[in-house]
Amino acid sequence: MKPYKLLAVDAATHAIIIADGLSGEIVTELAYSPELSPTELVVTPDYTKAYLPCAATNGKNGILAVNLTSLSLYRLPISIPYPAQFVLPETSATTAYLAEPCGALYRLDLTTMSSQALGAPATKSSCVGLAADAEKIYAAWEHHAGGTVMELAPDGTISWQYDIAGIPTNIILAANRLIVPFTNTAFTGEGVALFNLSKKRTSPAVVTIQCPSCPSSLAAYPCHAAVAPDNQTAYIVNEDGASIFVINLNTAQIVDRLAIGRSLSRLYLIPGTELAIGTSNLFADLSLIDLASGPLLAVTNTKRQLLSTIAILP
Incomplete structure (x- = not known):
């Protein structure tokens, strides 16, 4: 199996985690403000940055950015509505789309740090x-x-x-x-x-x-x-x-x-293998699954509360 890294969010310690996929060892932990609650995690097509739209307890919702080269974390200078849904186009690292819970849709320019309402x-x-x-x-x-x-x-x-x-x-x-x-x-x-x-x-x-x-x-x-x-x-x-x-x-x-025998919320394929990582809103952990034959191979056993949105990095 080729080496890979796992990008995840621990809601218990308010940290973004980068771990070695093969050994499970933590490479980096980046702390973020307890006032923020990430709702999604997306990675740019070139795997150089990750964006995490966040709801804030004080109403000042924003976007956290992780530089995956320097392994640094910072907040973008842009204010956003509550990010119920958030996505990057498959070929773009500078444009994002966001939807509020009510369905209002926005386009975000991550270069000029501006937003445009597209309708509801x-x-x-x-x-x-x-x-x-x-x-x-x-x-x-x-x-x-x-x-x-x-x-x-x-x-x-x-x-x-x-x-x-x-x-x-x-x-x-x-x-x-x-x-x-x-x-x-x-x-x-x-x-x-x-x-x-x-x-x-x-x-x-x-x-x-x-x-x-x-x-x-x-x-x-x-x-x-x-x-x-x-x-x-x-x-x-x-x-x-x-x-x-x-x-x-x-x-x-x-x-x-x-x-599988346990609740899963999302599934992420491990490149070059017949294995996948399942995440769970119910259990806040990760499961390793053999897609060829179906058995649940392993489940993380930690006190972390891992969000169901993760990313697998080369």
Whole structure:
């Protein structure tokens, strides 16, 4: 296995941690103010910086930046709304998009340290996920009727939208696909909507995970996806189901189910291996998972409270 580093946030000690992935030894700990609560962690495409949008107890929300070369931490001179969702486009290190809990969307210029409001939903909605590439923004919204997936231009103009009967929980961009896990309502089951952006966007393939008419069914709550480097396989995390569904993205079919036996919230693939690290909102720890055969290999045993958003660095 090639060496790698793990970037994580410990909410107990208010520290950003960089650890050696193979040995688990802490390389660096960078303390931040207890007044701040990071809501996300994103890394620039060149792996030189990491950004952590933070909610503040005094209302002065901001963005922490980690220089991954000098291993230093500083706060950007920009004020932001409450960062319910935050994303960097896959090819940009200078632009970010942020959504408030109410769904209001903003574009942030991390060079000029300025922000621009892009708009807000016409009906009461919550933004449950953001993704972006160089040309488009993709958002998933939850509202009283279910959910909506939307593509927008960088200025906030809506290109297309698609209503989902279920309640979306996230949105993941992988090459030319959007992966939108959704949970159930009184009338729909749970599953994943797969949008092929190179074809007709408003005709997604839907993979059903649970059937609401089955009396023995329990909510699995699909909430995150990790995609293999070849973009052919997606691993869907079921937070309440304590499992991972493996989906062939070409055929839009479930090809395997990995019973993990503990709640996971996100999944991060370790490059060059068939291993992954699962994070948990419930347990605030990390799990090492063998994706080839499914067993849970190890769980961190510390007093740390690790947030579910991490990054794997080369």
